[in-house]
Amino acid sequence: MTELHSLRDMSLALAQGKVSSVELTQEHLVRVKTLDASLNSFITLTEDEALAHAAAADGLRAKGDSRPTLGLPMAHKDIFCTNGVLTTAGSKMLSNFVAPYDATVVSKFADAGMVSIGKTNMDEFAMGSSNETSYFGAVANPWDVTRVPGGSSGGSAAAVAAGLVAGATGTDTGGSIRQPAALCGITGLKPTYGRVSRFGMIAFASSLDQAGPMTRDAEDAALMLSVMAGFDAKDSTSANRDDAWLNAIIHGGIADLDRPLVIGLPDQYYENGSNQASIDLARQELEQLGHSFKRVSLPHTDAAIPVYYVLASAEASTNLSRYDGVRFGHRCDNPTSLQDLYERSREEGFGAEVKRRILTGTYTLSVGYFDAYYLKAQKIRRLIAQDFDTAFAEVDLLLTPTSPTPAFKQGPLNDDPVAM
Amino acid sequence: MSQTTETSADESAPTPGTGIDVTHLSALARLAIDAKTASAAAADLESIVNLIDAMRSVNTDGVEPLSHPLDGVARLRADQVTENPDPKHFQRNAPATSDAYYLVPRVVE
Numbered sequence: 001m002t003e004l005h006s007l008r009d010m011s012l013a014l015a016q017g018k019v020s021s022v023e024l025t026q027e028h029l030v031r032v033k034t035l036d037a038s039l040n041s042f043i044t045l046t047e048d049e050a051l052a053h054a055a056a057a058d059g060l061r062a063k064g065d066s067r068p069t070l071g072l073p074m075a076h077k078d079i080f081c082t083n084g085v086l087t088t089a090g091s092k093m094l095s096n097f098v099a100p101y102d103a104t105v106v107s108k109f110a111d112a113g114m115v116s117i118g119k120t121n122m123d124e125f126a127m128g129s130s131n132e133t134s135y136f137g138a139v140a141n142p143w144d145v146t147r148v149p150g151g152s153s154g155g156s157a158a159a160v161a162a163g164l165v166a167g168a169t170g171t172d173t174g175g176s177i178r179q180p181a182a183l184c185g186i187t188g189l190k191p192t193y194g195r196v197s198r199f200g201m202i203a204f205a206s207s208l209d210q211a212g213p214m215t216r217d218a219e220d221a222a223l224m225l226s227v228m229a230g231f232d233a234k235d236s237t238s239a240n241r242d243d244a245w246l247n248a249i250i251h252g253g254i255a256d257l258d259r260p261l262v263i264g265l266p267d268q269y270y271e272n273g274s275n276q277a278s279i280d281l282a283r284q285e286l287e288q289l290g291h292s293f294k295r296v297s298l299p300h301t302d303a304a305i306p307v308y309y310v311l312a313s314a315e316a317s318t319n320l321s322r323y324d325g326v327r328f329g330h331r332c333d334n335p336t337s338l339q340d341l342y343e344r345s346r347e348e349g350f351g352a353e354v355k356r357r358i359l360t361g362t363y364t365l366s367v368g369y370f371d372a373y374y375l376k377a378q379k380i381r382r383l384i385a386q387d388f389d390t391a392f393a394e395v396d397l398l399l400t401p402t403s404p405t406p407a408f409k410q411g412p413l414n415d416d417p418v419a420m
Numbered sequence: 421m422s423q424t425t426e427t428s429a430d431e432s433a434p435t436p437g438t439g440i441d442v443t444h445l446s447a448l449a450r451l452a453i454d455a456k457t458a459s460a461a462a463a464d465l466e467s468i469v470n471l472i473d474a475m476r477s478v479n480t481d482g483v484e485p486l487s488h489p490l491d492g493v494a495r496l497r498a499d500q501v502t503e504n505p506d507p508k509h510f511q512r513n514a515p516a517t518s519d520a521y522y523l524v525p526r527v528v529e
Contacts, residue, residue: 100510193489207488236495237488306475309468317449324450326522328513335525339450347452355451359461360468362449363440373472378485380478385486 007166007220008253011068014061021061021071021115025054028073028117032164038145041158043078043136044086045118053115060113068250069227070113075168077156078119079126080106080211081200089202090122090134090152093329093349103200104232105169105211112227120168121155124351125320126176126204128152130410133353138410141184147407150180156214157184167215167224171201173208174308175402181214182402188214189221194239196225197232205315206237208308219253226250260290264395268301279401286399296391296398300384307384310364310377316354317361323349440465 004010004019013019029047036042050073057071081087081099083106088094102110109116123133131139131154139154141147142162149158153170157180160168170177172190181188189212196211203209213224226249232238248255263286270276283293325331325345332348335341350358364373391398442462446453453461507520516523 097513100513233497237490239490240495300478303475303478306472310472310475321450325515326524327510331515338524338527340452341525342450343446343452346450350451356461356464356468358449358451359442359445359465362445363465363469364472366445366448372476375485376475376478376480377472378487379480379483380475382483382486383478383480385489 005163005166006216007072007074007223008068010072010166011223014071015066015068021054021057021073022051024071025050025073025115025117028165032117032159035162036159036164039140039142039158039162039164040137041121041139041149041155041162041164042075042118043088043090043121043134043155046082046085046116049085050115050117053110057113057115065113067113069109069223071115072113072167073115073117073165074109074224075118075120075156075159075165076106076109076116077122077153077169077171079122079171079202080119080169081202082106082116082119085119087119087202088136089126090124090136091349091351091354092135093323093346094202095135095330097328099200101200104197104234105228106200108228108230109169114227117165120153120159123152123154123176124354125202125316126152126171126173126209127316127353127357129175129179130408131155131158131180132410133351135351140410141407143185144407146409148183148410150183150403150407152176152180153188153214154180154184157181157186157188160184160186160214160216167213167220169211169224169228170214171204171209171211173205173210174312177212177214178402183407186214187217187221188212189225191225191229192239194237195229195241197230197235197238199232199234203315203319205312206319207315208312222249222254260292261396262394263291263293264296264391264398265293266296266298266301266391266398266400268298269398269400275401275406279399282399293399294395296395298384298387298391300380300387303380304384307377307380309360310373311381313357313361314365314374314377315361317358317365320350320354320358325349440469 004013010024014021032042032045054071061070076082078087079089080103081101083099083102087097087099121134121136121139123131124135127133128151130148131151139149139158141149142158153176156168156170159165161184170188172178177188177190190210191212193210198209201211213221215221215224226246229246230243231240323329323346324342330345330349332344440462442458511517514522
């Protein structure tokens with residue numbers, strides 16, 4: 001498999017009959033079994049299902065099916081419900097939960113003939129930036145196993161960076177695709193909200209959650225996005241837009257630009273000692289391609305993290321109220337009353353970071369604080385959105401550092417609830 | 421954190437971050453909590469509240485809340501049954517069931 005690094009390489013090799021999907025899938029499974037002991041990027045490996053789906057893909061190809069995605073191995077973040085397969089969201093609360101249906105994203109990849117080999121590790125309920133809050137153990141960064149891969153989609157990022165799979169799904173609420181992709185040196189894309197269905201994706205903060213691809217390069221990200229995006233009636237916030245350009249990507253790849261771009265550099269994103277040398281290299285490359293740069297201002301940037309924290313925690317405390325130990329998930333032993341069942345099941349089932357966010361959300365939504373926090377944060381969210389509208393009236397896109405630092409060491413930031 | 425630019429109704433809100441009653445919050449959130457955990461959780465919450473208090477200095481006079489990124493109206497559909505779920509299928513994940521019911525400790529003696 002050494003020469004087959006990208007999804008597109010594999011797609012071409014499959015089309016030319018140089019390899020079968022079963023062979024590719026077997027190679028991927030062996031790679032995970034050999035290398036993942038030091039990474040812990042997978043929670044569940046679905047070997048039998050994967051080989052059966054790969055054989056089915058090979059069968060379709062033999063009958064003339066030539067779709068570019070047919071038979072390509074991949075993995076799903078363990079936040080997507082997979083029918084009949086353990087779906088944990090990295091939590092003890094769901095450590096026994098076998099999803100009774102497929103998420104729309106999972107169905108779409110299966111319908112495209114792609115072969116999921118398993119479910120990747122993640123911060124518990126997607127709350128974290130280091131993948132150290134998973135009930136199933138921390139994930140290591142493949143470039144340096146003493147460092148974090150980022151989070152919350154750290155398992156997907158590490159698996160792609162280590163070449164265990166060429167593509168994996170992730171989800172992003174406050175950076176959970178972008179930051180681990182940056183820390184593992186791969187490509188991650190958080191699509192526009194509403195572009196990818198949230199049906200069957202375990203909820204953290206519903207007004208921010210969005211799924212996207214994690215791959216080795218932009219063209220593979222486009223290939224995966226073209227499969228996973230699109231309107232879904234089962235998601236009430238799915239955006240009904242023209243998807244023709246997405247369908248064109250599957251067969252034609254990313255279209256050439258018809259003009260040079262004006263790229264915005266937001267002042268506020270360059271104030272905190274980011275690695276300027278790396279950004280300058282990227283700038284030089286873009287300039288050589290004929291694009292130009294323009295400074296822009298996003299004046300409410302400082303408020304973005306507090307606003308995110310208020311909105312995400314409030315929505316999380318509401319969403320996670322469904323885990324009550326009654327219909328599914330962890331239940332405490334010998335409950336003495338219904339109240340005791342709720343309180344101990346939740347206390348035992350959730351980890352420290354999740355409980356912290358639930359308490360924060362409960363606090364900001366409680367009587368007397370709602371206007372000062374939740375409503376205030378929603379007003380500032382409009383100001384932040386207006387900042388971006390203003391900037392995008394002048395520029396085509398923004399170039400920013402994804403993270404203020406490279407991958408940091410495991411451990412030291414764990415005890416500080418606001419450091420990350 | 422300066423609040424001099426804050427002139428909306430938010431001013432009347434209680435002073436946040438002081439004397440957070442974690443035991444009460446835990447009860448609201450249905451989370452069992454012991455005294456030791458409660459004191460650590462209170463300290464965590466105070467530092468989080470300090471972080472989020474930074475937004476109180478932003479002037480939001482006359483700004484409408486944005487509750488949703490698409491800022492649109494909820495989509496409606498015809499009021500028709502589209503799924504026929506099998507309760508037994510979903511009960512496979514339940515800790516305790518009896519026929520179509522989910523079992524919990526006795527609520528009424």
